[in-house]
Amino acid sequence: MLQQTTVAAVRSYFYAFTARWPTIAALAAADEEDILKAWAGLGYYSRARNLKKCADAIMADHGGAFPADLDALRALPGIGDYTSAAIAAIAFDLPAAVVDGNVERVVTRLKAIDTPLTKAKPAIKAEVAAMLDPERPGDFAQATMDLGATICTPKRPACLPCPLRSECAALDQGDPERFPVKAPKKDKPLRVGAAFVLVRDDGAVLLEKRAGTGLLAGMTQVPTTGWNARHDGETGSDAAPVAGTEWRRCGQVRHVFTHFALDLTVWHALSNHRASDGQWWSPASELAGEALPTVMGPAAMHTIRHIVFDIGKVLIHYDPGLPFKRIIPDDEKRRWFLANVCTPAWNIEQDRGRSWADAEAELIAAHPDWAREIRAFRQNWREMVPHAYDGSVAILVELIEVGTDITFLTNFAADTFAEAQTLYPFLKSGRGVTVSGRVQLIKPDPAIYALHTDTFDLDPAATLFIDDSEQNVEAARAFGWHAVHFTSAEALREDLQRFGFRPD
Numbered sequence: 001m002l003q004q005t006t007v008a009a010v011r012s013y014f015y016a017f018t019a020r021w022p023t024i025a026a027l028a029a030a031d032e033e034d035i036l037k038a039w040a041g042l043g044y045y046s047r048a049r050n051l052k053k054c055a056d057a058i059m060a061d062h063g064g065a066f067p068a069d070l071d072a073l074r075a076l077p078g079i080g081d082y083t084s085a086a087i088a089a090i091a092f093d094l095p096a097a098v099v100d101g102n103v104e105r106v107v108t109r110l111k112a113i114d115t116p117l118t119k120a121k122p123a124i125k126a127e128v129a130a131m132l133d134p135e136r137p138g139d140f141a142q143a144t145m146d147l148g149a150t151i152c153t154p155k156r157p158a159c160l161p162c163p164l165r166s167e168c169a170a171l172d173q174g175d176p177e178r179f180p181v182k183a184p185k186k187d188k189p190l191r192v193g194a195a196f197v198l199v200r201d202d203g204a205v206l207l208e209k210r211a212g213t214g215l216l217a218g219m220t221q222v223p224t225t226g227w228n229a230r231h232d233g234e235t236g237s238d239a240a241p242v243a244g245t246e247w248r249r250c251g252q253v254r255h256v257f258t259h260f261a262l263d264l265t266v267w268h269a270l271s272n273h274r275a276s277d278g279q280w281w282s283p284a285s286e287l288a289g290e291a292l293p294t295v296m297g298p299a300a301m302h303t304i305r306h307i308v309f310d311i312g313k314v315l316i317h318y319d320p321g322l323p324f325k326r327i328i329p330d331d332e333k334r335r336w337f338l339a340n341v342c343t344p345a346w347n348i349e350q351d352r353g354r355s356w357a358d359a360e361a362e363l364i365a366a367h368p369d370w371a372r373e374i375r376a377f378r379q380n381w382r383e384m385v386p387h388a389y390d391g392s393v394a395i396l397v398e399l400i401e402v403g404t405d406i407t408f409l410t411n412f413a414a415d416t417f418a419e420a421q422t423l424y425p426f427l428k429s430g431r432g433v434t435v436s437g438r439v440q441l442i443k444p445d446p447a448i449y450a451l452h453t454d455t456f457d458l459d460p461a462a463t464l465f466i467d468d469s470e471q472n473v474e475a476a477r478a479f480g481w482h483a484v485h486f487t488s489a490e491a492l493r494e495d496l497q498r499f500g501f502r503p504d
């Protein structure tokens with residue numbers, strides 16, 4: 001049932017089907033027409049017919065019991081390589097390599113297999129066979145399939161909690177979603193190459209002219225590798241035109257020509273490299289006027305277009321202990337109170353959307369002797385955010401003034417954030433904000449990055465996130481954003497320059 005159909009669609013059919021025909025013998029004795037009626041709505045009705053034929057064969061040839069042999073399983077009607085291996089491993093603990101679409105995705109990402117999926121299947125199966133635990137093949141098979149279904153998903157994989165994260169070659173390359181590589185259509189082959197966006201201190205971009213013959217003859221481009229309709233170009237930064245420069249991968253652009261499609265991996269770097277013969281530096285403001293072919297426009301402009309700011313400890317100071325220096329003067333008692341009563345774990349639940357009334361009631365029930373101090377936490381909240389970080393705010397204002405797309409993503413209780421906007425009006429600037437307490441999601445949950453992306457229509461590959469928490473920064477990168485760990489306004493300016501932004 002699950003072949004070509006989702007679990008959600010199958011669930012009710014499965015329970016009804018197995019209740020009606022609970023054994024192989026019962027299914028073999030059933031009328032095919034009744035089986036097809038029970039299957040109605042699932043589609044792919046050959047599956048139902050093969051299920052009936054399989055039950056008949058097991059009753060006739062195997063005494064009513066599934067054979068515990070891989071070759072015999074594969075010989076049954078409707079059972080191919082995947083299903084036979086799955087039954088062998090899961091039902092009989094035989095060391096069979098189980099490879100479904102989920103496993104293909106996990107393995108191609110784990111090993112960064114660049115071969116198109118249709119040709120990579122033997123290599124994938126060999127990798128699975130080498131990886132599986134011969135003592136627990138069934139557990140291994142189910143674990144890898146579940147990993148692909150729930151963590152290593154086709155879009156926006158949740159790389160942060162993945163147990164194979166440290167070994168994943170695709171994650172190291174910064175683009176897990178590129179795998180598995182799909183084979184190009186036969187009538188329109190896919191070529192690959194790299195485009196190198198070199199930006200000078202003043203924002204100018206290095207350009208050059210293509211050769212006078214061949215595809216796009218004489219057109220302007222950023223430096224690229226030698227791709228054409230028949231040959232791929234290099235895609236890595238080792239093919240960059242300027243050695244010794246820190247190149248950063250910032251996404252991929254695709255263009256479809258008449259006879260082939262082209263994927264260009266875009267690399268970005270800052271450099272004051274002297275233009276060679278046939279090259280020149282074009283001011284960013286004049287790029288639109290250059291003779292850039294369609295394929296080169298997105299490549300040249302494929303830099304960061306969206307900046308997402310965290311708020312606490314990036315734009316405004318936050319320290320919940322500040323009012324308690326006054327409320328609980330004794331250092332030892334105050335430390336104990338903040339470590340055991342109004343703890344960070346308790347406070348984060350308000351950021352997740354819990355009301356202060358519920359939070360206080362729960363805590364007072366557990367610590368009645370501290371009721372006054374517990375209530376003081378919310379009552380004195382404004383003392384916890386005593387000032388803005390002027391250097392960071394200056395950068396924010398400068399970015400907005402030059403037209404940068406700015407949004408905010410913050411772990412904040414809904415009501416206290418409204419007060420923060422009153423205290424610090426710059427928090428009302430930019431295009432908008434996602435507040436964890438309003439949406440009942442908190443960083444580093446991948447879901448809040450997805451929500452923010454969808455809400456503000458961000459291109460993840462062109463998004464830069466700024467946060468003081470390394471965990472949140474890592475989660476943003478795993479989601480597909482670029483991210484920097486905030487430590488100071490001075491360091492942030494350097495980071496922004498590295499990403500092609502020049503607030504001044």
